Amino acid sequence: MNSHLQGEAETAAAPRQPLRLPTEQRESGPLWSSYVYAIGRAGTGLGTAAPRLTGLRDGRLRTVTAGPLTALVSSVPADAFSTEGMKAQLENLTELEEIARTHHTVVEAAHTGTTVLPMRLATVYLDDDRVRSMLRERGAEFDALLSRLEGHAELGVKVYADPRATAAEPPPAPDGPDPAASPVSPGRAYLQQRRAQRRTQRDAYRAAGALADDVRVRVAALARDRVVHRPQQGELASGAGENIANEAYLVPTDRIREFHRALAGMADGIPGVRVEVTGPWAPYSFATPPAESRSA
């Protein structure tokens, strides 16, 4: 094992690629690891985003190239980004957010300029040479994926059911007998009210489900692929109502506008149902080979 000071080792392994020496001292080695943000094709301007941006822990971004592929990388402290260190960081919401946002900023900047394969959060290698050998090992697979994603972006669509939005409206006129004619006992009135409440809830969920199906139909011709994510729940899911559908679509960039138009206003006039479109995103949800992505 040799240590790779200033990344000058192993030039023989990638003879045609001039080494880009980082201008700062930190490099991969015993104290620093290489965090990978995204992969793209060499020579497509993936590196142009690098000098403008700062990576995690204020590390400068650099490119690591092997053959036709380039990875966008920055050095991170090895201890904080080891298996244990990473776990600790990811379970702290503040640190998790910091890592996620930085990761995303870098991927997004790269994605704006060229086709990239975004890496999953916390993709860390011991050093740049490990990144290079990974690029070589998986080159064919990455190449195929990049071809597939070229000229595409990801759009997120979420459908919410919010029965409370309907409950806030005045209840429909009671279809029972005239209250003046036969006075309803308090218990009975309560049960009637509960029934009506339950009905609006059921209606909202049913309408949201139907609308989610309708989304799929409306954008079927506009999207190349679709991935279903888990509905958003818990502390971080701040949107009103319950998320009942959370999907990602792979859309050609020149049809994004059309995609938005196809879904615009589709929940108008449906009480208790809401649609939210996010993006365009770098194609995060489609960066795994199709066979693998089904495992989720």
Added chain:
Amino acid sequence: MVDRSAEEPLAGRQIALIDLLDRLLNGGAVLTGDVVLSIADVDLVHINLRAVIRSITPDGPAPW
């Protein structure tokens, strides 16, 4: 509206963290060559994270 400011990706409305995590944890290429975090460990982290994300305040409407 498609509005992307190339120079300042974080400008404007901040992206919801949960939308980001959906992509960064469920999406993204997984590299088997990973040395520091093996795949199994990555998944382990995910499970813990999901617990964090899903725990607390089941504030949504009660299931009927």
